[in-house]
Amino acid sequence: KQEVTQIPAALSVPEGENLVLNCSFTDSAIYNLQWFRQDPGKGLTSLLLIQSSQREQTSGRLNASLDKSSGRSTLYIAASQPGDSATYLCAVIMIYNQGGKLIFGQGTELSVKP
């Protein structure tokens, strides 16, 4: 059974810092891995998708890496801003019965202080 773990559960940093969020998974037979952002009381916004054949993806100040063999992914946020404050969720995409489903970690709640 696939299990996804995110560390830390919560993180508070001053504005301008670079930071790393961690995600680990127990079954390396994933199809893809996706990072999401969730603002309080809102739905999920997709940030980055890393296909299983890729090692990393970048979008603006965000960089996500994937190491399938070790079951790890990291989300790097450069020059953090107060607007980055949110919960960040990683999800692995598994293929079952000709369909894909996402299995989520518990999330990292990030607070960036001005």
Add this chain to the structure above:
Amino acid sequence: SQTIHQWPATLVQPVGSPLSLECTVEGTSNPNLYWYRQAAGRGLQLLFYSVGIGQISSEVPQNLSASRPQDRQFILSSKKLLLSDSGFYLCAWSPSTEAFFGQGTRLTVV
């Protein structure tokens, strides 16, 4: 472009009442559709997923059921709500390899 609609945004229901949450997707055909629940302070739990009309897979035994009467419509239902059904419900769709989410329904059972 593809969009996903989920309603209502907020719902307060008494224990024992029925439930119907609806999710529709526009701009695509034959998507994989999902219902997730997020309890307060916890991660997302997959409840149901569907790869086609009338095809529903349940992930956890519970008080809820799902149906897919049309290709781009996914409905989450309950005949009698329990207090433990309170939470944030999210519908998602996937073309194949990544997922996109609706804005969610905050359900409070009182």
